[in-house]
Amino acid sequence: MKSAFRNTHCLTLSRYSLNPNPSILHFVPFIPYSRSLPSPVSRSLPSRSPLCLALFSTTMAGGDSESPVTSPSLEKQxxxxxxxxxxxxxxxxxxRAVVMEVESATRLMQASLLLVHQSKPIPQVLEKANAQINVLKDLYNKLAEVVRECPGQYYRYHGDWRSETQMVVSLLxxxxxxxxxxxxxxxxxxxTLGLNDSDFALDxxxxxxxxxxxxxxxxxYVVNQVTAGDxxxxxxxxxxxxxxxxxxxMLNLRNDFLRKKFDSMKYDxxxxxxxxxxxxxxGLATTGDSVGDQGILKI
Structure with missing residues (x-):
């Protein structure tokens, strides 16, 4: 029975070899038959003869002998x-370092203006907030000097300070x-912000x-003022x-962020x-002009 197995094994090797000549079989070492279970790695691989595996390993080893060479023009680019x-x-x-300073000054200005909702005297509130205007102006001048180092690239970096500028404009x-x-x-x-230059302006x-x-x-602001008696x-x-x-x-606004913010204005x-x-x-309102007596505006 062992001789029959060896004959069958030799026939299989002759089918998968490049040269079907049986004389080549004496180069292949004999692999004894084992009934042990195959390893998980061997189960995942397709069944191949030892000769095919040897030829495959030789081909893979020879394929990596030459590495691609980058062309000089591509490397230069x-x-x-x-x-x-x-x-x-x-x-x-x-x-970004300058923008962080703008954020800090903006927070101080906003904190000062929040006192107006507590019925603080408006001149007192504005005095504290106005102290940050010169600071913001100096920071925007500093930001303009940095951006001018890259002429014609204003809108490439504009997004780095866009939201901060919008908040500053709202407070002003x-x-x-x-x-x-x-x-x-x-x-x-x-x-006010020193953004009246042609190459660095207020968008x-x-x-x-x-x-x-x-x-x-x-x-x-209206609700708090009425609560305070105004x-x-x-x-x-x-x-x-x-x-x-x-x-x-009057503006023809597209469906973008500005349009969404404008839509929120009607709710305000x-x-x-x-x-x-x-x-x-x-009967608490004083008699004013005709604008106040127009009633609820239908939107």
Whole structure:
């Protein structure tokens, strides 16, 4: 029976060998038959004869003898890319360092303005907030010097300080309204922050988003002022937001972040209208101009 097995094994080797000549079989060592279970690795591999495995190992070893050589032009191009990416990363780190200082000054300004919701005197509140304006102006001048090192790349790095600038504009606009009752214009905001240069200016969308952020503070301000006994505040805020909402209607806004923020303005206006309506029907509102007596605006 053992001789029959050896004959069958030799026949199998002759089928898988490159040369079907049986004389080649004397180069293959005899592998004794074992009834032990195959290892997990061997079970996952397809069944092959020892000669096929030897030929396969020789082919794989010879295939890795030569490594690909990078062409000089390709290596030169990617070396240039490496230098550009490293320079860009270094510039972004410097920009981010300045932006973190802008965030710190903005938080201090915002903390000062929050006192207006506690019925603190407006001149006292504005005095603390105005102290940060010069700090912000110096920081934006510093940021402009960093960006000018890479001419023509303003919008490449603009996203690194976009959200911070929008918040700064909203705070400045709220302060301006508390002081004058009017809207802070784009040119006025640019001059205040020192962003009136041609190569480093106040982006128009950042200004508009900042104005939308400012309108979000109006309903809270109205509620707190009425609670404190200022029943004429809803009429003033209603007139301001109505004019502002009508002005935004003139713009053809796309379906982006600015459009979403503008859509939130109508809810701010509606909340102020509801407060004014409650004050009006209770007879607490003083007699004002016709704008305050127009009633609830249908949106």
């Amino acid at each position: 990617f070396e240039k890319f490496r230098v550009q990416l490293e320079d860009s990363g270094s510039l972004r780190e410097r920009i 606009a709220f302060m301006h309204w508390l002081e004058t009752g009017n809207l802070l214009m784009h040119t006025e905001a640019a001059v 128009l969308e950042d200004y508009l988003v900042g104005i939308c952020f400012m309108s979000n503070e109006m309903p809270r 029943y004429d505040c809803p009429r003033k805020v209603l007139r301001f937001l109505t004019d502002l909402h009508a002005a935004f209607r 206006l509606k909340r102020v209208e509801e407060v004014y309506y409650d004050v009006k029907i209770r």
